[in-house]
Structure formats: structure tokens, C-alpha cells
Amino acid sequence: MADIIQVHQVSKVYQDGDRQIKALDNISLKVAEGESVAIVGSSGSGKSTLLQLVGGLDTPTSGEITVGGQQLAELSDDSLSTFRNKTIGFVFQFFHLHDYLTAQENVALPLQLGGVHSGEAMRQAKVMLQKVHLEDRANHKPKMMSGGEMQRVAIARALVNNPQVILADEPTGNLDKQNALSVLDAFDEIARSGVSVVIITHDESIKQRFSRVIRLDKGALVKF
Amino acid sequence: MIWSTIVSLNFKKLRTYKGKALFLILPVAMLMVVGVTVTSQATNLLHAAEQRILGTAKEAARLIQLSPAVQQRTTSGAGGGQAQFIGGFGEEYTASDVDKVSAIPNVSAAELAVDVPAGQATTSDLQNGKTLTLGQLKSVGTEVAKLYTNQDFSYTAGQPIPIVLTTSSLIHQYTDWGGKTEVTLELGRPGQGRGPEQALASSPIKFEAVELTKDELMGKEFTVQFGTLETIQDYTQEFTDSGLKFTKLTDAELKTKEADRKSALSTYWNYDALAKPLTYTFKVVGVVEVEGRGASYVPTNFVNALMHDLIQKQLSARTKTALPTDKLNSTFTGMTYDGVELGGGQGGLMGGGIRVAFGQLRNGAQETTASYAVPGLVISTERETGDADAFARRFSGSGGTVKGVVTDADVFTKATVASDTMLVQIASAEKRAEVVKALNNAGYAYTDVNDLEVYTSLQNTLSRTVTCVLLGFILITALVIIFTMGKFVAESRKEIGVFRALGATKASIKQLFLSQAVLYTGLAYVAGALLGIGVTLGLAKAVQLWFDRFVGETVQQTFTVVQQSSANSFAAVDWARFGLLTGLLFVTTIIVAIIPAVRASNVSPVQAMKSE
Numbered sequence: 001m002a003d004i005i006q007v008h009q010v011s012k013v014y015q016d017g018d019r020q021i022k023a024l025d026n027i028s029l030k031v032a033e034g035e036s037v038a039i040v041g042s043s044g045s046g047k048s049t050l051l052q053l054v055g056g057l058d059t060p061t062s063g064e065i066t067v068g069g070q071q072l073a074e075l076s077d078d079s080l081s082t083f084r085n086k087t088i089g090f091v092f093q094f095f096h097l098h099d100y101l102t103a104q105e106n107v108a109l110p111l112q113l114g115g116v117h118s119g120e121a122m123r124q125a126k127v128m129l130q131k132v133h134l135e136d137r138a139n140h141k142p143k144m145m146s147g148g149e150m151q152r153v154a155i156a157r158a159l160v161n162n163p164q165v166i167l168a169d170e171p172t173g174n175l176d177k178q179n180a181l182s183v184l185d186a187f188d189e190i191a192r193s194g195v196s197v198v199i200i201t202h203d204e205s206i207k208q209r210f211s212r213v214i215r216l217d218k219g220a221l222v223k224f
Numbered sequence: 225m226i227w228s229t230i231v232s233l234n235f236k237k238l239r240t241y242k243g244k245a246l247f248l249i250l251p252v253a254m255l256m257v258v259g260v261t262v263t264s265q266a267t268n269l270l271h272a273a274e275q276r277i278l279g280t281a282k283e284a285a286r287l288i289q290l291s292p293a294v295q296q297r298t299t300s301g302a303g304g305g306q307a308q309f310i311g312g313f314g315e316e317y318t319a320s321d322v323d324k325v326s327a328i329p330n331v332s333a334a335e336l337a338v339d340v341p342a343g344q345a346t347t348s349d350l351q352n353g354k355t356l357t358l359g360q361l362k363s364v365g366t367e368v369a370k371l372y373t374n375q376d377f378s379y380t381a382g383q384p385i386p387i388v389l390t391t392s393s394l395i396h397q398y399t400d401w402g403g404k405t406e407v408t409l410e411l412g413r414p415g416q417g418r419g420p421e422q423a424l425a426s427s428p429i430k431f432e433a434v435e436l437t438k439d440e441l442m443g444k445e446f447t448v449q450f451g452t453l454e455t456i457q458d459y460t461q462e463f464t465d466s467g468l469k470f471t472k473l474t475d476a477e478l479k480t481k482e483a484d485r486k487s488a489l490s491t492y493w494n495y496d497a498l499a500k501p502l503t504y505t506f507k508v509v510g511v512v513e514v515e516g517r518g519a520s521y522v523p524t525n526f527v528n529a530l531m532h533d534l535i536q537k538q539l540s541a542r543t544k545t546a547l548p549t550d551k552l553n554s555t556f557t558g559m560t561y562d563g564v565e566l567g568g569g570q571g572g573l574m575g576g577g578i579r580v581a582f583g584q585l586r587n588g589a590q591e592t593t594a595s596y597a598v599p600g601l602v603i604s605t606e607r608e609t610g611d612a613d614a615f616a617r618r619f620s621g622s623g624g625t626v627k628g629v630v631t632d633a634d635v636f637t638k639a640t641v642a643s644d645t646m647l648v649q650i651a652s653a654e655k656r657a658e659v660v661k662a663l664n665n666a667g668y669a670y671t672d673v674n675d676l677e678v679y680t681s682l683q684n685t686l687s688r689t690v691t692c693v694l695l696g697f698i699l700i701t702a703l704v705i706i707f708t709m710g711k712f713v714a715e716s717r718k719e720i721g722v723f724r725a726l727g728a729t730k731a732s733i734k735q736l737f738l739s740q741a742v743l744y745t746g747l748a749y750v751a752g753a754l755l756g757i758g759v760t761l762g763l764a765k766a767v768q769l770w771f772d773r774f775v776g777e778t779v780q781q782t783f784t785v786v787q788q789s790s791a792n793s794f795a796a797v798d799w800a801r802f803g804l805l806t807g808l809l810f811v812t813t814i815i816v817a818i819i820p821a822v823r824a825s826n827v828s829p830v831q832a833m834k835s836e
Binding site: 048051052055056057058077078081082084085086090092096098099100101105109110112113114115117118157161169 | 225226228229232233236237239240241718719722723724725726727728729730731732828829830832833
């Protein structure tokens with residue numbers, strides 16, 4: 001299978017006053033289509049930075065990142081926005097649903113950000129909510145939903161544009177065991193559908209559910 | 225992101241965060257209320273000030289009332305009783321003066337305010353049935369009349385005659401003997417410390433001030449009777465060592481006097497026809513409230529018609545008996561015409577008695593010769609040459625040899641009329657100083673008193689207020705939007721980050737926040753505008769009351785405010801400024817909201833992944 005993500009000798013250095021903080025140090029890795037990868041590591045190991053760089057939210061200090069055959073460094077800010085909209089689906093630890101929108105509207109948002117009219121976006125969003133078994137919550141605002149439900153809405157939102165990659169930052173970190181399992185089941189399903197999934201997690205217990213586990217320590221990959 | 229999505233997102237956000245939105249909506253709405261109210265009422269005040277104060281002052285500044293040296297003199301007469309004259313004596317202006325003044329640059333019109341020599345003019349329509357004498361009545365042309373009234377001042381036969389009424393020209397005359405039959409008036413002598421006012425106070429002949437306000441008079445129609453025979457005096461008067469002695473006549477004496485007059489007049493005139501007054505209906509189109517001297521004004525062409533009718537009435541009442549010339553200007557008095565000037569007949573204050581009194585003074589005689597003023601009688605005289613006594617001529621008519629009775633009813637129109645008042649209209653108030661200088665250079669002494677600058681400064685103050693309000697409006701609106709939108713952006717960094725992570729471009733974020741500012745401002749605008757209009761209308765009465773008080777306390781002390789105020793003047797919204805406020809509000813919003821919108825668009829998408 002072709003590699004959907006290629007990270008080649010990527011480093012990320014943050015400037016903190018006079019001090020330089022090396023968040024990532026010369027990392028190279030590849031993720032194949034349909035592969036599900038868990039990135040584990042302690043806090044400050046650089047796993048969030050890696051996810052941000054792969055998702056095109058930030059740019060590396062050095063090295064190259066290619067996602068879906070597109071070298072991210074070549075993209076303008078606007079093109080990078082379009083790239084994120086079409087190619088990447090983000091799932092965040094705290095869901096980041098907009099509380100002034102209903103579940104369906106939240107799911108429709110990426111489509112609308114990409115220029116799809118409201119009617120069509122809402123139709124597709126409904127289909128996506130059915131996939132995460134939340135069609136009955138379509139008109140509910142986030143505050144009326146449980147954490148697990150909110151995360152499943154967030155997953156539906158991540159999937160609504162049919163992305164090639166799902167990047168999830170601690171998706172179960174804020175959920176109880178039951179909800180976490182249901183979310184993980186959803187990720188399994190996504191991966192089975194051929195979408196690559198990269199998840200950051202602290203939870204060592206869930207790593208066996210992924211086809212590969214990458215461990216980061218102080219910005220570097222740890223072989224095991 | 226398409227616009228419908230942006231607008232829809234902002235509406236949904238507004239529904240959820242009403243409280244937050246009010247931080248922007250409330251102050252902007254209040255600004256709009258203040259803006260609409262203050263600018264509208266300032267404009268209303270400006271308009272009212274322009275019309276009522278500045279307009280009047282400006283119009284007043286276009287008028288120069290040219291009179292020879294003004295003096296105050298008290299005179300008494302056997303016929304007219306005690307009358308106070310405040311006026312110019314000596315020179316009078318004629319048509320040649322009018323031509324001379326008209327030729328002065330920037331003088332747009334000059335005309336004589338000619339006394340109407342119609343004799344007694346009375347009305348009972350104005351004050352509780354009291355018979356009021358219309359004092360000085362002068363003719364004025366339509367052009368100069370514009371300085372006194374903004375209404376039509378043309379005379380059309382059969383229609384009410386427009387009149388600019390000077391309240392001080394209305395006199396109620398009555399007698400009060402205090403139960404006595406004899407009263408001696410001690411005429412003041414130099415050093416005795418008794419002025420004319422004290423002397424007058426003890427006179428049985430009283431003149432009561434008429435207290436009618438402008439509001440009561442404006443638009444009022446009333447009838448005036450001209451050319452009636454004057455009331456027979458119920459007293460005699462004679463000079464004694466101690467002063468002027470008034471003696472009340474008995475009823476029998478009064479009846480004898482009446483019979484004597486009727487008998488004297490009936491030989492030469494049909495008594496009833498002569499005594500029948502001419503009645504005209506007037507409509508008050510302007511009111512001049514001044515202390516002291518004041519004349520009321522009527523259209524020149526009406527005066528021509530009135531004088532024609534008056535003279536014609538007398539001529540028509542004549543019997544076939546020839547009128548001997550020796551009886552003219554002795555037994556029968558009237559106006560005199562020397563082929564050039566029409567003399568005698570001093571407006572409403574005139575009366576045969578005055579002429580007789582001066583005749584007595586000239587002759588030194590104490591005994592009153594029976595003398596009757598004949599309304600509409602014009603005595604033809606030889607024209608005197610040389611330095612005639614204008615003062616005496618004015619009251620006594622020509623002193624030349626009597627030739628007969630003038631039979632041309634249009635003699636008034638044909639005579640070179642003279643007046644002690646010339647009204648000069650200046651092309652524009654700004655040229656006043658130049659005209660005053662030119663008048664003085666031409667020998668017409670005139671000292672200017674003009675407070676126009678005071679009102680220009682008032683106008684400037686009001687204009688500055690509006691400018692300050694508008695500038696304040698822009699400034700505060702800008703600050704409110706910058707701070708509230710800045711706060712919204714600061715509180716939305718995570719949300720912006722998520723939007724960016726999900727694919728929103730920088731431009732979309734800018735549009736999102738700009739449209740949010742415009743949407744909230746728009747709602748504030750609608751609420752503020754409606755409330756502002758309501759407040760403006762609600763305050764109309766209060767502002768009017770304030771303005772009226774202001775006018776009363778300031779302007780009316782100096783200028784006669786001719787223009788009328790209306791309650792509706794302050795119930796108007798200045799739509800031009802409303803439009804300006806609308807434009808300023810939205811332009812300011814868009815300009816200043818760019819700052820927080822750009823800040824929002826610069827929020828990194830990494831914010832989406834930052835810890836809570």
C-alpha cells in the first residue's frame with residue numbers, strides 16, 4: 001500500500017526568549033493508506049507537535065512532510081486551509097464542537113467552510129451522524145450531549161469531507177471507559193474503510209487496537 | 225465560505241450569546257439614540273434659531289429705519305386731549321430722499337413709511353369690546369414689509385387687509401375725573417422737578433396701555449373704523465398761571481356742543497353721510513412688540529384706496545351750499561394740499577383739536593374758537609416758499625392762503641408725500657456696515673445698533689455642538705467596536721483555531737468577524753434609530769419650551785422676533801443627519817472592525833490543539 005503520510009527528517013524548534021526548545025528532532029516516518037497508528041509518549045515528548053505538523057497546522061523548522069502526495073511546504077496559507085479541509089479530519093481531546101450549533105450543524109461545518117451550500121451540507125451531515133449512530137441527536141446542541149456523544153459528533157465532523165487521514169489528539173482522554181471504547185470502535189471502523197488514522201494517546205492500554213505504535217521521547221522516535 | 229454561511233453562523237452565535245452581544249449592541253444603540261436625538265434637536269434648534277432668531281435678526285439687520293433726530297416731547301391740545309408724542313420733529317423725507325438713498329449701493333429698497341392721515345381709526349374687536357385707537361398707522365410697500373412679516377402683504381379689495389400691528393400703537397383712551405369736575409395739570413417748568421409723566425398722571429384724560437400678546441394677535445381679523453366724527457369732548461381746558469385747567473362739561477353743555485357741531489356741519493355737508501365711518505377688515509400678519517414709539521403698517525395701495533374713499537365720502541356728503549374760504553382752516557379743519565404736499569392729519573392721533581391748540585399757541589389766544597375736524601376734507605392752499613416750519617406744517621397743515629376745497633379724491637396719491645420715517649432695506653445683512661457708512665456720508669445721520677454677531681456666535685455654538693456630537697459619535701462607536709470586537713476575538717481564539725483547522729481561510733475568518741461587527745451594529749442601529757426617533761419626537765415639547773424661554777430671555781430683548789415658532793419645529797428628525805449617522809456608523813464599524821478581524825485571522829490553527 002502507498003504511503004499517505006511521509007515525514008522526512010523533520011525537526012521543530014520553538015524559540016522561548018533566548019532559549020531554543022527542540023520539540024522534534026530529525027524525525028522520519030511513514031503511514032500507509034488505511035493504516036491506524038498510535039503515537040504514544042509522555043507529556044512534552046513532541047507527539048502533539050508531530051500531529052500539528054502532519055495536519056498542516058504548523059510548519060517544521062526543517063525537513064519535509066508529504067500528505068496524500070502533497071508536499072505541505074509548497075502550499076500557501078489558503079491552499080493549506082483547503083488541504084486541511086479536504087484531506088485531513090481532526091478529532092480533538094476536548095471535542096471543540098461549537099456550542100451555538102447543533103450536532104448536525106457542527107458536522108456540516110467543514111463542508112460549509114469548503115463552500116458547500118447549507119442544504120447539501122446538512123444532508124451530508126445527517127448521513128454522517130447516522131454512521132456514528134447519533135441521528136437522533138442531530139438537533140441537539142453539544143451541551144445536551146454526553147462526552148462520548150460529543151466525541152462521536154466530532155468524529156462525524158472529521159469524516160464528513162471524506163478525508164484521507166484522520167488525526168486525533170487524545171480522542172479518549174476526556175472520556176470514561178465506556179465512551180472511550182465506543183469512540184475507539186468508531187476509529188476501527190474508519191481504518192477499515194481505508195482512511196488512515198493517526199492517534200495521539202497517553203493510554204497504553206489501547207495501543208493494541210492499532211496496527212502500529214510509535215513512541216516519542218524528547219522529540220525523537222523510540223524504537224521498540 | 226459563502227456569505228450565507230457567514231451570516232447564518234453569526235446569527236446562530238448571536239442567539240446563543242445574547243448577553244455578550246449586548247456589550248456591543250447596547251452602547252452602539254445608545255450612541256445612535258443620542259446621535260439621532262442630539263443632531264435632530266440641534267438641527268431643529270438651528271432651524272428655529274435661523275428662522276426665529278438669526279433669520280429675524282438677519283432680516284432685522286437688513287432694515288434701517290431712518291428717522292431724523294429722535295426726541296421725546298409732550299404736547300397737549302384742546303381737541304386731542306393730552307397726547308404723548310415720541311417722534312422726530314423737524315425735517316421730513318420726501319421722494320427725492322428716497323431716490324437718493326435708493327441709489328446707495330447695496331440698498332435693495334427704500335421707501336417712506338408715510339403716515340396715514342385718515343384721522344381717527346378705532347377698533348372694538350381686539351380687547352373685550354373696549355374701543356381702541358389705532359395710533360400711528362403707516363403705509364409700507366410689499367418689499368420692505370417682508371422685514372416685518374413672512375406672510376402676503378398685498379392688498380386686494382374685498383379681502384382682509386394685511387396689517388403689521390405694533391402693540392404699542394394701540395391706545396385705550398378714557399377719562400377719569402376722580403369725582404371732581406375741575407382738574408389742573410401742573411405743567412413742569414425747568415428746575416421744578418415735575419416731569420411730563422407726573423403731569424400726565426394727574427390729567428383726567430388717561431391713556432391705557434393695551435396688553436395684547438403676539439400669540440393673541442397673530443392671524444386675528446378685526447375691523448377698523450375710519451373717518452368717523454370725533455367724540456365731542458366732555459371738558460374744556462384753559463391755561464392758567466398754575467398750569468392747564470380741565471373743566472368737565474355738564475350734560476346740557478355737551479348736548480349744546482353736539483347740536484352746534486351738527487348745525488355747523490349740516491349747512492355744507494349731509495351730516496349723517498359725513499359721520500358714517502368707513503369700515504375695513506384687517507388681518508394681523510405680523511406683530512411688532514416694542515416699547516415706546518411704534519407704528520403699525522398697512523400696504524401702500526390700501527392707504528391710497530382708503531384716502532380716496534375718505535376724501536370721496538366727504539365730497540359726496542357735500543351739500544350744494546358753497547363753502548366760504550374763510551371758514552376753511554378756521555371753523556372746518558382737515559388736511560391741506562398746496563399743490564405739492566399734503567399736510568395735516570396726523571394719523572390716528574390727529575384731530576382738529578390739536579390743530580386748534582397749536583393755532584391758539586401761535587395766536588396767543590386763550591379762547592377756543594369753535595372748530596370742527598372734517599374727515600376727508602382737503603383744503604387747497606397756496607404753496608409757501610422759503611424755510612417753512614415743517615413741524616407746524618405737519619400738524620397744522622399748510623400755513624399758506626386758503627384757496628378752497630380740493631375736489632380730486634386721488635389727491636393723496638398725487639401729492640408728494642413726506643414722512644419722518646424712511647425704511648431702507650439692505651441687500652444682505654453683511655452689507656449693513658457699508659450702507660450705514662454711505663447713509664452717513666450722504667447726510668442721513670444713523671447710528672447703528674446691531675447685535676447680529678451675538679446670534680452668529682449662537683449659530684456657531686450650535687453648529688459646533690453638532691460637530692462635536694458627530695465626532696464623539698464616531699470616536700465612541702469606534703472605541704466600543706474595537707474593544708468589544710477585540711474582546712470577542714480574544715475569547716474566540718480556540719474557536720478560531722478550530723475553524724482554521726477545519727479549513728477556514730484567513731479571509732473567511734476576517735469576513736466572519738467583520739460581518740459579526742456589522743450584524744451587531746446593524747441591530748444596534750435599528751434599535752437605536754427607532755428609539756432615537758421616539759426620543760426626538762418625545763422631547764419636542766420640552767425643547768420648544770426651552771427654546772421659547774431662551775428666545776424670550778435673550779433675543780426678544782434686542783430684536784423683535786417676527787417669525788412664529790411652531791411645536792412641530794422640534795418634532796422633526798433631521799433625515800440628512802440621520803443618513804449621515806447611518807453612513808458614519810457603518811463606515812466606522814467596517815473600518816475599525818478590520819483591526820479585530822485581522823487579529824482573528826492571524827490566530828494560528830495550532831490554537832485548536834492547545835490545552836484548555
